[in-house]
Amino acid sequence: MSIQLSDILKDKQTIALGGHIRPDGDCVGSCMGLYMYLKEQYPNLETDVYLEEVPKAYQMIEKTDEVKHQIPADKQYDLFICLDCGDEKRLGFSAPLFSRAKQTLCIDHHVSNEAFADENYIVPDASSTSELVFRMIDSAKISRPVAEALYMGIAHDTGVFQYSCTSPETMEAAAELMRKGIDGNDIIDRTYYEKTYVQIQILGRALLESILILDKQCIVSVVDKKELEFYGADSSDLEGIVSQLRQTKGVEVAMFMYELESSQFKVSLRSKGKVDVSVIAKYFGGGGHARAAGFSMHGSSHDVINNVSRQIALQLDADN
Ligand code: 5GP
Ligand code: MN
Numbered sequence: 001m002s003i004q005l006s007d008i009l010k011d012k013q014t015i016a017l018g019g020h021i022r023p024d025g026d027c028v029g030s031c032m033g034l035y036m037y038l039k040e041q042y043p044n045l046e047t048d049v050y051l052e053e054v055p056k057a058y059q060m061i062e063k064t065d066e067v068k069h070q071i072p073a074d075k076q077y078d079l080f081i082c083l084d085c086g087d088e089k090r091l092g093f094s095a096p097l098f099s100r101a102k103q104t105l106c107i108d109h110h111v112s113n114e115a116f117a118d119e120n121y122i123v124p125d126a127s128s129t130s131e132l133v134f135r136m137i138d139s140a141k142i143s144r145p146v147a148e149a150l151y152m153g154i155a156h157d158t159g160v161f162q163y164s165c166t167s168p169e170t171m172e173a174a175a176e177l178m179r180k181g182i183d184g185n186d187i188i189d190r191t192y193y194e195k196t197y198v199q200i201q202i203l204g205r206a207l208l209e210s211i212l213i214l215d216k217q218c219i220v221s222v223v224d225k226k227e228l229e230f231y232g233a234d235s236s237d238l239e240g241i242v243s244q245l246r247q248t249k250g251v252e253v254a255m256f257m258y259e260l261e262s263s264q265f266k267v268s269l270r271s272k273g274k275v276d277v278s279v280i281a282k283y284f285g286g287g288g289h290a291r292a293a294g295f296s297m298h299g300s301s302h303d304v305i306n307n308v309s310r311q312i313a314l315q316l317d318a319d320n
Contacts (some may be wrong), residue, residue: 109123
């Protein structure tokens with residue numbers, strides 16, 4: 001059962017949309033898809049979209065130049081719609097707008113979602129938040145730019161329609177979006193596969209320096225702050241490294257971590273199915289899905305690897 005957009009918008013004049021910090025393809029796709037749809041179909045509403053940043057590759061999506069990166073001092077929106085975000089803290093700079101809003105709605109597919117809004121539309125087995133936005137809106141009224149944004153989001157969170165979260169409904173949504181005249185291959189090439197030289201170099205380094213632990217069932221790679229500076233890379237240049245690591249034959253879990261600031265690491269986990277990494281991420285204060293999850297953690301890289309691998313080992317042992 002989907003929720004009705006017309007019910008949600010009843011008696012509302014001002015709407016803010018927001019996603020999580022370090023937004024990924026699904027976060028940008030779902031926010032921009034819904035933003036453009038509201039602008040087109042409800043021109044009398046005042047609608048704004050707030051995102052920490054829009055990574056360069058995703059700027060091919062229309063209207064990303066209208067995204068706001070700062071919040072107004074004391075504006076109170078009638079409704080704040082939070083997309084692809086599992087907890088209030090992860091909204092980052094837009095969190096004060098969320099808590100100030102007269103009403104809040106969360107649309108998300110993270111199993112770890114804390115249902116922290118007034119109304120929550122959480123479907124953990126949906127491929128992506130972009131697919132949930134597709135289900136909420138009138139498909140006959142979807143324009144090409146809206147279709148491009150939602151298609152990008154679905155393609156990203158399904159690993160280009162490969163991950164197990166890709167359902168018949170996902171493919172039906174993608175088919176309907178394709179009929180809106182989008183160039184799906186171009187969107188996938190430019191936002192998912194294409195990498196800058198810096199991204200290629202850091203990917204190569206991460207693969208080369210990776211190690212196998214837990215009887216070769218887990219692959220780990222670390223990039224520290226000095227290396228990021230050496231390559232001139234930032235966090236958005238590291239997307240996709242962990243999925244490459246996960247492809248290693250015989251490995252059950254891939255773990256990629258990079259230094260956010262001195263002795264604080266952002267950890268990404270990917271599983272082939274035996275281990276539920278959302279449980280591990282949640283244990284360390286993060287979240288995500290059974291096969292893809294993440295969190296931040298203080299300590300030396302050595303400590304982080306030790307602590308996380310202990311949790312992975314517990315699940316692997318229980319499975320054997
Ligand atoms: P990634 O490893 O690509 O950063 O994230 C994988 C999945 O875990 C995504 O669905 C992402 O939203 C979620 N995730 C990653 N880091 C965090 C975190 O620190 N907190 C929460 N709640 N979810 C996270
Ligand atoms: Mn998502």
